[in-house]
Amino acid sequence: MPLARTSDLLAAAVADRRGLPAFNVITLEHAEAIAAGAETADTPVILQISQNAVGFHGGRLLPLARACAEVAAAARVAVSLHLDHVEDADLLRAAPGAGFSSAMFDASHLPHDENVKATAEAAAWAHRHGLYLEAELGRVGGKDGEAPLSAHAPGARTDPAEAAGYVADTGVDALAVAVGSSHAMTTRTAALDHGLIGRLAAAVPVPLVLHGSSGVPDAELRGAVAAGMVKINIGTALNLAFTPAVRAHLAENPAVTDPRKYLDPARTAMAQTVAHLARVVAGGGQG
Template identity: 70%
Template sequence: MPLVNTAELIAAAQAAGQGIAAFNVITLEHAEAIAEGAARAGRPAILQISENAVKFHGGNLSPIAAATAAVARASKARLSLHLDHVESVDLLRQAHPAGFSSAMFDASKLTYGDNVKATAEAVRWGHERGIWIEAELGKVGGKEGEPPLDAHAPGVRTDPAEAAAYVRDTGVDALAVAVGSSHAMTERTAALDHELIAALKTAVPVPLVLHGSSGVPDKEIREAVASGMVKINVGTALNTAFTGAARAYLEAHPSAVDPRKYLVPAREAMAGTVAHFLGLLG
């Protein structure tokens, strides 16, 4: 099936009052598992490649992007490609030739004024090329290389009035907000602020994005979508499933040397995780 435009998937989910999941791709097995899980669930999904994943591949976007696109095109599911947590302008500018229809430009480490300026320029560049742009306001902690951050600490969560001004001044197509989740959580214990999600939905005229969804319990995800979240990002949960299955196989077969032997159950575990998350959103 041809690649679908991310904006189309987001709009359809929002119109139906549903969520759509975006899953992080690190290896070819991730992409294959996401495609399989989406086909199994009968749901569309977004395959996203982060700047950190690109760094893992030697800083070269093209190979993993081409492989992910090929997997998506071979799938029966409706899938799009998204470039995630991009801080490098040079990497952002590779999105269009590499076949991405959307990108998350992350200027959240900058001061508010510099964030607005940099994001507005990214939006201008993206819209000239038909690329849907997501940005972040607030502090969704847990990213690699960052100090621990309490998702409930004062000043961490996204302020609705500031979010409305930010969207107006940058022109972004979607906004990732801090409402109680955190990146890289391996336990699903996050408690979301659903009143804040509802307030942000009222204040902001673009779809809301939940980062760090791997640490959010099923019930909380369902309620978040009902409160106004549209794009639900999942990454660590796939890695947890992958590593757990691979570890179990290697512990049971300590003499194994063929990576295919443990990559098969690892990929299957990720596909099951994908199907589970997608089942929460429709």
């Protein structure tokens, strides 16, 4: 199937009132597992590569991006490529030529006015080059000397009026908001503020994005989508499937040296996790 565009997948998800899962890719096995799991769930999916993952691969974007594009093109479901948590302007400018149809520009570490300025410039550039741009707003700093908090910082909550103003001032196409999730959670114990999600969805005219979804239980994910969340980012959950599978295989087979022997069960475990979470997010059943 031809490489899909993230904007089209998100527009369809909004129209159908369902979520769109976006899974983080670190290795080729991640991409293959995500595509296989999405096929099992029969749902569209986003393959997303973060700036951190690019750094892991020596700062080279194209090798992993081209591998993901080939995996996406071979999938039996619609798959798009997204460049995630980009802080480096040069990396953002490389996205369109590397096959990405969307990117997330992360200026959340900056004071609010600087965040708005940098993100507005990134959005204008992205739109000139056919790139759909997501950005992030957690809690605006400056009140009583508070520093800004990113959308995945524990305790951060996004104010609907501030979110609406941020979208208007920056021109971004999607917005990651803070509603109770955190990055890198290894237990699924996060409780989301569904009332806040509903208020944000009513106030913000672009799709909402949930970061840190690995720590969110199934029922909470379903409730978040029902309240208006659209793009659901998932990363750590894949690694929680991958690493124990590798450990278990090596523990049972200590003489193994061929990485294919333990990467195969690890890839299968990730695919099963993807299929389950894709069904939950897309509303395709209980998983």
